[in-house]
Amino acid sequence: MSKAIEIENFTYRYPDGTPALSDISLSVEHGQKLALIGPNGAGKSTLLLAMAGFAKGTGKVLVDGFEVNSKNLKKIRTRLGCCLENPDDQLFMPTLFDDVAFGPLNMGLEPEQVKSRVAEALATVGLTKMADKAPHHLSAGQKRAAAIATILAMSPKIITLDEPDGSLDPRNRNNLMTLLRSLPQTLIIATCNMNFAAALADRAVLLDKGRIIADGEAQIIMSDADLMTEHGLELAQRKL
């Protein structure tokens, strides 16, 4: 059976020539919850974009057995849902309903199926009553949940989330953690928040300066004081 993600010797440079990712090799099993940790500018977001086919470099990236290239993009985007760092970028339609329906409609589903997917996704994130609201009327926590609903409605096997806990208060962060824990999909979460990562992930990959520094069990990596300090991170205080 194919793996959720397989990356072999992937290297990517920004358009100005600055190296962003160097010789990355990584494989993620289906159902795994993986935390991509690292300081700012480590290459976490770029790696997530590479998985979704938005950062084209050298090497090989496979999503659910399909190589990331222009021919397979449609298949990849129905299998991998990517949630951007800023929910305002993710929610671009006039109402939340339209936003969540955007993906299923592009998948070519029938109107009734689209409606049922939207209802299910909004119920999962607890925003059923907000369906007719404009995204700019939502709070930060609701926007984050809504951004996840836009992905869930497409029923992807893999979900990537870029700094999902950013600018959330503790209550909203806990709500988000409860939601993410309940998802059966493969989750790849890029974050600088070790407590958030420790609470969700069973595996952690430490990235710095575009290279993989450590890869292993989340609790072990995130409790290694020397490793964390060396790469500008903090220790996970508790398993939430």
Added chain:
Amino acid sequence: MHHAHIDKFAYQDSAIHRLDSRVKFLVVLFFTAVVISLPRSSLSILACYAIGPFAVLVWAKIPLKFVFKQILLVSPFVIVLALSCPLYDRTPVAVSFGPFSWQSSLGWLRCFVILGKFIVTMLALIGLVSTTRFSDLLAGLQKLGMPRLLIIQLGFLHRYIFVLIDRAHHILQARAGRKLRNLGFRTELRTAASMLGSLFIRSIDTAEHISIAMQARGFDGNWRTLSKLKVRRCDVFFALTAAVFMSGLYFFVKPILQ
């Protein structure tokens, strides 16, 4: 940050809110055309036409304070235009309003007619956007044949104008927090140019991110929507009432008042 949204009452529920967006849009379009085509020297007929949108706003429970605040917000341009009329047209005219009559100039009369037409058409327009969700309005316009590209652009404008305003506020706050003395006109100008540049670059960044978010959800350049619009009997009744009101005033009341 929360802004006063022009469509904040569009989420209420009333008989007017439930009308089909296409019917409301077409009625407002015809109403505007009729009001604009009224003679430039009759204020009384304008007052009669104002009854229509006024009744709609009251029926839809849109606070009139909000309506007049919105009109005031966009009025400066029209006020400048209207106030220029008395300067170039000083032809004396006798003005009568009900039992009162006095001497004035044609310029002043035109000034008040321009302001009157502006207020009446704005009442209708605010009535439309305050009783119709922007998404429904866009869907209606699409059904009426407006180009898809324009619909997408209007949708994005409505969605991101508030994000852009937020960013501009943050930049201004950052500037105010560090500006401890008067910097002089040239330095202020240079700072303003840098702020605009920063806002522009952030807008491009946002556009790139939105493009990624859209493509990630399968967008291939074709805009697909779930149409929820349906013309019902009440929509036909509303359109007929509006047509009778507009044509009745135009063909029967206007000749009497002129």
